[in-house]
Amino acid sequence: MLVITDGSVVLLEGKKREYLVEISDETFHTDHGILDLGELREKTFGDIIRTHLGYEYTILKPRAPDFFRHCKRTGAPMMPKDIGIILAYTGLCPEDTVLDAGTGSGILAIYLGSIAKKVVTYEGNGEFVKIARKNIEAAGLRNVEVRHADIVSEMPRLRKKFDLITLDMKDAAMVVPHVKKVLKPGGFLATYSPFFEQTEDIRVAIDRGGFHSVQTLECVERKLEFTKRGTRPSTRVAHTGFITIARL
Ligand SMILES: C[S@@+](CC[C@H](N)C(=O)[O-])C[C@H]1O[C@@H](n2cnc3c(N)ncnc32)[C@H](O)[C@@H]1O
Secondary structure, three states, rough: OOOOOOEEEEEHHHHHHHHEEEOOOEEEEEOOOOHHHHHHOOOOOOEEEEOOOOEEEEEEOOOHHHHHHHOOOOOOOHHHHHHHHHHHOOOOOOOOOEEEEEOOHHHHHHHHHHHHOEEEEEEEHHHHHHHHHHHHHHHHOOEEEEEEEEEEHHHHHHHOEEEEEOOOOOOOOHHHHHHHHHEEEEEEEEEEEEEEHHHHHHHHHHHOOOOEEEEEEEEOOOOEOOOOOEEEEEEOOOOOOOOEEOOO
16 A cells, blocks of 8 residues: 655646645645645545545546646746657666756656656756756655756766766757767767757757767647537647757
8 A cells, every 4th residue: 555644745636626735734725625635644545535615636646747737837848748759769768877958847857767767957047956856856756866057067077977868958059069978879869949940050969979860850749629519639739849869
């Protein structure tokens, strides 16, 4: 049986709403009444907790997509569809060590840390570092280390080698020339950028760097909408970013 202890973060899934909450002596106000969070201590995952008005929420163990939807954000986190491309095309596995920058809200780092042995993630903004650390701690990950530093100046000083390097930051092209020194043979570099211009700069830097199997992809996700009028793909056009994957 999984025990819910103080400080743990759980997902409360109701019929219409869901919340990510920390176990404490506090109360939590929902649209359907008040929850006593202390009651969660006597519960396990799959159990039900009720508001003072009798509305039910199922207690679930949160996973990476729950943190994407509910954790505190400092900017635009990478979308699960794009993270999926990185995980699938690099074949990330439990023996791998990962270097990630920038951390942002820590969403990509949470997905990476849920699979890899160790993730070291760099963030240049001190306030973002604090929030990312809280998000990562809430996800229960002890293998993700957030470092407060500028990755562009830090890169030449790194001595360890990694299996995967992920770059989701404006100046990724400036980091690429240093990647070869800190990537293991056969390791992957994966970059993400929202604009053609940044992507082109990254491709130019990669082409100078002796990588192979280079590809740039855009992942288009189309949700189906089921309405009374009919069923069709969502009419929202959703560009997020371009992912470049390269292997050493
Ligand atoms: C788009 S966000 C990353 C989002 C993140 N991948 C996620 O899924 O939550 C880009 C982050 O890179 C950080 N950043 C930009 N340049 C950096 C640098 N040279 N070194 C470290 N962090 C940097 C920014 O402060 C910002 O938080």
